[in-house]
Amino acid sequence: MTAVSLSTSTAAALRADAVVVAVAKGPKGLVLAPGAETVDEAFEGRLAEVLATVGATGAEGEAVKVPAAAGLKAPLVLAVGLGEAAEGYTAEALRSAAGVAARTLHGSKKAAFALPATDAAAIEAVTLGALLGAYTFTACRSDNGKADTKTPLAEVALVGAKRGDKAAKAAVERGTVVAEEMNRTRDLVNMPPNDLFPKSFADIATTVGKETAGVKVEVLDEKALTKGGYGGILGVGAGSERSPRLVKVAYTHPKAKASLAFVGKGITYDSGGISLKPAGHNETMKCDMAGAGAVFASVLAAAKLGLQVNVTGWLALAENMPSGSATRPGDVLRMYGGKTVEVLNTDAEGRLVLADAIVRAGEEKPDYIIDVATLTGAMMMALGSRTFGVMANDDAFRSTVTEVAEAAGEPAWAMPLPAHLRGPMDSTVADISNMGERMGGGLVAGLFLKEFVAEGITWAHLDIAGPAFNEGGPFGYTPKGGTATAVRTLVALAERAADGKL
Incomplete structure (x- = not known):
């Protein structure tokens, strides 16, 4: 670099x-x-x-x-x-x-x-x-x-520096750490799906985790996922020859007084499954793991910066493919924790892998859970290609996350979770279905995820579908391709938690 x-x-x-x-x-x-x-x-x-x-x-x-x-x-x-x-x-x-x-x-x-x-x-x-x-x-x-x-x-030499300026030196060091991790995320997003798939992503996390002080990585493979009852992740990955993974990347600090859980959607390729995407929508679907990439990088950044906070990243990794073994519309999945979901659309798969990971993250009783996902085209329709949506089960926390994102230089917009949109997700055969009203689809997805957040845990959902992948020409410091959206926001949230200001 x-x-x-x-x-x-x-x-x-x-x-x-x-x-x-x-x-x-x-x-x-x-x-x-x-x-x-x-x-x-x-x-x-x-x-x-x-x-x-x-x-x-x-x-x-x-x-x-x-x-x-x-x-x-x-x-x-x-x-x-x-x-x-x-x-x-x-x-x-x-x-x-x-x-x-x-x-x-x-x-x-x-x-x-x-x-x-x-x-x-x-x-x-x-x-x-x-x-x-x-x-x-x-x-x-x-x-x-x-x-x-x-x-x-x-x-790059920044001229005119004052000799012995410790604050300036620290600023360069922090900027370098965040840039390194953002560029790591960009690399992961830009990697072709024949090179980056659940196992290879997990292997990368394991290798990098061993090289980063204070970070421990645990990987649940298909056997462990089956034993643990992770029906959402397994259901999404059922159609692929490449089995899914759930990766835990944990950074702990001995003086930490707060704990954060970051959960990332890691669909390394999204064909839509049996509910196949239409022509023209598959070419960039290697970017559907951008949330997991941002979560991974953010935990590493927190470790490198030595933040006095505990941060655990959960990477929910699967490849969503159509085949004879794929989950079908109408199937019912038993999620981690026992809740059942009727799958009405296999292209609404991100919320399924996130739900499993959110329940697992909640078992460790963190102070906050923040999930990050390229979740819905509806959010792109609402906010365009450079702004992500923020939803939460706490209005004050939603405002805080949005303000932190804006201050970090990442355009974000607070979005509601209207109660009237929950009813259409009721299922006649399961606890809930993975689809609801078409209009307000981004909000429906947020309401679905909210169902899996443990009682008493403050949670926010970042739908980064628009800004995660730049299909146009480069601008400012943003290249064509992966952008590493949400890394700065997550790192800033971790810093605020470390300072007791979250």
Whole structure:
């Protein structure tokens, strides 16, 4: 992964392939953002004029290159846009600008970033944005991505640092940890389903868990799932030759005063089962394990950051395929814990694997359960492709989770769980069916999951169906493909719990 370091050098004095400055849209035209002073001096105070001449406007997402002036050690100046000029720029604006810069400089070895980042929060934002923007997935390329257009920027130096600034150093370290785990999630989501399936995902978790201090991994295979009565996970995986798994990834801290359980939907490929998806809907279904990927990465991040909280991740892994052994519409599954579910649609499978895992997580009596899932197309219809929905059995907690997500830079929206939508899920042959009214389908799925949350446990559900996988072009620090949505939110929730503020 790209390396980020702090440098006490000025932007003009540091040897690099490029120096990055930020610009914004001022009331009278293009303006330079703080941090660009020494670069502007090399241009005799005319840098903004030069950039405007070649078309720079300062718009968010913009990247404009100009040859460096004499006096700069770098041969190239890259100006990235922050949007409207302001006295101070938000963390998200800085993340986005840093991500654009890193994406633009693919193929370069080193860049000096002279962005308006003087305090720890801003430094962390630039670090995270740069590392996320530099991401590329090359595992399946014959040249392993060695072509210049695919090679990520190797090194980022944040210039103008104060010598011995411990807060700045800690900011870089936190940003690096979160970026590493987000990029791990992206790798998992982008892996083809013939390489990532329940057993291989479980094997990855086991290997990484052994390498991460404070983390223990336990894997329930098909035999253990059968013995334990995990009818939801087994029912979804019944149609595949690749058997399902339930993976427990636990991080504990000796001084922890709170415990969190993160539950992730891990459908490594979703054909829809017998209720087969229509043409045009299968091509990206390798991403249906994005929730489990986010949960896995978040536990690892909590461990690496040494948070004083206990965090347990539950990865409910299955491949949903049609075959002679697949669960049929009309079948009744006996879930873990004994509740029975009539399966009316095998493409509503995520809630089935999550239900088993939620019941199992509840047995350990955590203070909070948060599940994460690419659960419903209905949530995409409601909130689009960049915002996830938040539901909960406690209104205050729902508001907290939504606020934490927004503060972390992940757009989220609080959604209700209307009681009148529960009735249509009643079954004539089982305790509940896995389908209800078509309208409000995302809320129906949330109500289904709520049925499996143990009494007295505060629970939230994050439906990340929209933002988990970017089918369009890259923007800011977000690439095409897996995005690692929800990792920042889960890590921030763990931090708040560790501080006793959740």
